[in-house]
Amino acid sequence: MKNIYLVGFMGTGKSTVGRALAKRLDRVFKDLDDLIEEKENKKIAEIFEEKGEEYFRKIESEVINEISRKENFVIATGGGAVVNEENYKRLKESGVLISLAASPEEIYERTKNSKNRPLLNVQNPIEEIKRLMFERAYYYIKSDHIIDTTGLSVEDVVDEIMEII
Ligand code: S3P
Numbered sequence: 472m473k474n475i476y477l478v479g480f481m482g483t484g485k486s487t488v489g490r491a492l493a494k495r496l497d498r499v500f501k502d503l504d505d506l507i508e509e510k511e512n513k514k515i516a517e518i519f520e521e522k523g524e525e526y527f528r529k530i531e532s533e534v535i536n537e538i539s540r541k542e543n544f545v546i547a548t549g550g551g552a553v554v555n556e557e558n559y560k561r562l563k564e565s566g567v568l569i570s571l572a573a574s575p576e577e578i579y580e581r582t583k584n585s586k587n588r589p590l591l592n593v594q595n596p597i598e599e600i601k602r603l604m605f606e607r608a609y610y611y612i613k614s615d616h617i618i619d620t621t622g623l624s625v626e627d628v629v630d631e632i633m634e635i636i
Pocket residue numbers: 479480481482485504515548549550551552587588589590
């Protein structure tokens with residue numbers, strides 16, 4: 472079976488939903504950010520701080536390249552992973568892309584205490600969430616399926632995905 476990739480903005484629940492979905496399907500769950508941290512032996516925030524975003528994106532692409540050669544996983548991608556055309560192509564060829572969405576306000580609430588989201592570590596996070604969302608909308612909406620998670624529980628989202636697949 473092909474992989475199932477959860478894509479979408481930070482804080483849309485990709486990792487939480489992915490874990491629950493993998494359990495339901497009896498598949499193995501992988502989080503791309505965890506794989507990047509393992510590979511670099513550093514937290515995402517440290518990678519951004521010490522080596523910069525460009526370096527992080529390079530490792531992210533390498534990890535996508537490796538995982539897309541495998542099958543049967545449920546995988547949560549980082550919010551910026553699909554913005555790179557090459558990454559997008561690899562993911563699309565090796566699995567089904569399910570995009571999770573939520574409102575900027577809900578995303579802000581879900582991410583405001585996170586120390587591991589360097590891109591939102593700015594003066595006006597809500598404005599930055601809106602700006603990045605607008606910039607990335609094109610990539611998120613070309614997924615195979617889109618689920619608006621606003622107001623839904625994790626199990627509700629898993630139910631929707633189960634119906635889709
Ligand atoms: C990023 C999202 C993060 C992580 C990194 C960059 C992004 O993952 O990969 O901080 O560019 O949107 P989550 O979407 O899991 O928070």
